Amino acid sequence: MNLKPMDLNRSINRFRLASRELFNNYFAVPLPPATWDYEYYDGFNYVEERMFQALVLDPCIVPFLSDDEYTFGLKSHPYIRVRLPEQDLDEFYGEGPLSAPILINRELDSGYWDHPLHQFDNTAILKFICFFDWEHMHSRDYTYVRVEITDWPTHKEVVGKHALVESTMVRYALHSDDGK
Numbered sequence: 508m509n510l511k512p513m514d515l516n517r518s519i520n521r522f523r524l525a526s527r528e529l530f531n532n533y534f535a536v537p538l539p540p541a542t543w544d545y546e547y548y549d550g551f552n553y554v555e556e557r558m559f560q561a562l563v564l565d566p567c568i569v570p571f572l573s574d575d576e577y578t579f580g581l582k583s584h585p586y587i588r589v590r591l592p593e594q595d596l597d598e599f600y601g602e603g604p605l606s607a608p609i610l611i612n613r614e615l616d617s618g619y620w621d622h623p624l625h626q627f628d629n630t631a632i633l634k635f636i637c638f639f640d641w642e643h644m645h646s647r648d649y650t651y652v653r654v655e656i657t658d659w660p661t662h663k664e665v666v667g668k669h670a671l672v673e674s675t676m677v678r679y680a681l682h683s684d685d686g687k
Contacts, residue, residue, distance in 0.1 A: 513567055513681040515587060522562040523638055523674060526555050527649045536644045548644060552580065563587075567681055583634035583655035588682045589672065591629050605629070610671040611656070620671060624662060627672070632658035635679060639671055649674055 534551035556579040577584050591605050609631075611622035627633070634657050638649035651671040659665060 515563060515567065515679040515681055518563045518566060519587075519635075519679040522559055523649050525562065526558060526638065527647050529554065529558070530647050535646055556580070580637040583636045583657070585634065586681050587635035588680050589633040589635050589652055589654050589677050590680065591627075591676065592678050607672060607676045610651075611665055612669045615667050616669045622665065622668070624665060627659075627670075630660055631656055631662070633670070633672070633677075636669065638674060652677060 530551055534548070534554075536548065559579050576582075591607055606626045606628040608625060609627040610620035611624055613619035613621055633654040636653040636655060638647075639651040639653040640647045640649060650673060652674045654670050654672060656665050656668050656670055
């Protein structure tokens with residue numbers, strides 16, 4: 508499939524804010540009981556998936572994907588790329604390629620974000636999975652976006668791993684699944 512690149516920055520950021528506010532105001536697990544109450548959490552996951560479909564995917568007419576190809580929050584979306592902004596003002600960004608911090612998973616998908624590589628640039632192909640916070644039961648800020656590294660010519664050892672990048676530092680776009 509060959510899709511014309513499409514800017515999704517506005518729709519994904521609107522989704523990020525709506526999802527965060529909905530969770531924090533209506534679905535966050537209450538603090539007073541010391542037990543985890545997964546009913547709140549499971550209900551929110553259902554609503555968040557539908558909200559992502561309605562606010563991000565439906566408006567841009569993303570091709571239908573089977574559950575094997577894409578599951579919101581668990582698998583990367585094959586057409587949504589996460590990139591750094593384009594470097595067009597040398598005096599603002601300085602010399603050299605634009606890069607930003609990244610936390611890469613030790614394994615392909617584990618709870619350890621301590622891979623020794625700490626910077627990425629736009630030579631890395633990052634695919635959107637979901638927004639991420641360290642605390643996810645009582646409040647959410649969605650500081651990070653969770654991605655899958657699907658290609659990185661200079662760092663092939665991290666291809667397939669999940670990573671976290673600051674959500675305010677990146678842009679989102681619909682791209683062909685060929686990574687170009």
